[in-house]
Amino acid sequence: DTAVSQTPKYLVTQMGNDKSIKCEQNLGHDTMYWYKQDSKKFLKIMFSYNNKELIINETVPNRFSPKSPDKAHLNLHINSLELGDSAVYFCASSQEDKRYGYTFGSGTRLTVV
Amino acid sequence: AQSVTQLGSHVSVSEGALVLLRCNYSSSVPPYLFWYVQYPNQGLQLLLKYTSAATLVKGINGFEAEFKKSETSFHLTKPSAHMSDAAEYFCAVSDRGTNAGKSTFGDGTTLTVKP
Numbered sequence: 001d002t003a004v005s006q007t008p009k010y011l012v013t014q015m016g017n018d019k020s021i022k023c024e025q026n027l028g029h030d031t032m033y034w035y036k037q038d039s040k041k042f043l044k045i046m047f048s049y050n051n052k053e054l055i056i057n058e059t060v061p062n063r064f065s066p067k068s069p070d071k072a073h074l075n076l077h078i079n080s081l082e083l084g085d086s087a088v089y090f091c092a093s094s095q096e097d098k099r100y101g102y103t104f105g106s107g108t109r110l111t112v113v
Numbered sequence: 114a115q116s117v118t119q120l121g122s123h124v125s126v127s128e129g130a131l132v133l134l135r136c137n138y139s140s141s142v143p144p145y146l147f148w149y150v151q152y153p154n155q156g157l158q159l160l161l162k163y164t165s166a167a168t169l170v171k172g173i174n175g176f177e178a179e180f181k182k183s184e185t186s187f188h189l190t191k192p193s194a195h196m197s198d199a200a201e202y203f204c205a206v207s208d209r210g211t212n213a214g215k216s217t218f219g220d221g222t223t224l225t226v227k228p
Binding site: 040104 | 164201209
């Protein structure tokens, strides 16, 4: 069983389109995250949810909207996609006690053309 | 605010040589510290963590790291590199406690292992 699963793994789309990435974790963790990894491999946090409540909302264009229907799921919807949105997006989860670290999904490679 | 600095964006070693990846942190309170590894086209995987027990921490695949408070460092080492160790390595810091926000990641170090 995959602990943190993301779909799709690859996403190629045209500028201006709207797309969603889904994430699910079966670890019973309370906190979930979205990270963006650019072409230089830099990791930047975008959002964090704890028990369906948004707790971190970094400086991200409001075209990006997270949604957590329950604590096992955190989806990311992106409106009006731009070339600069091309990146790998990682979902991660953790227990409330941060000493245990994160469990990451395998990533979604988004390419905007 | 917490932060980490990874010294050297690229490290190249020969197979069988010592691996040393450097990480320095900044935190206003005693932190949790982590090393993650990312193999090509995969997500990040936890290698090891420091949570205030032993200062020398052992992880998977023969890696270990030592927490040095006086130097604010948490360098990652492995006595003998293997070809399969070639990957991207990230150091991360997190505040203690529950619901304490996010972990902050370093910029990563690409490890190349030459035959």
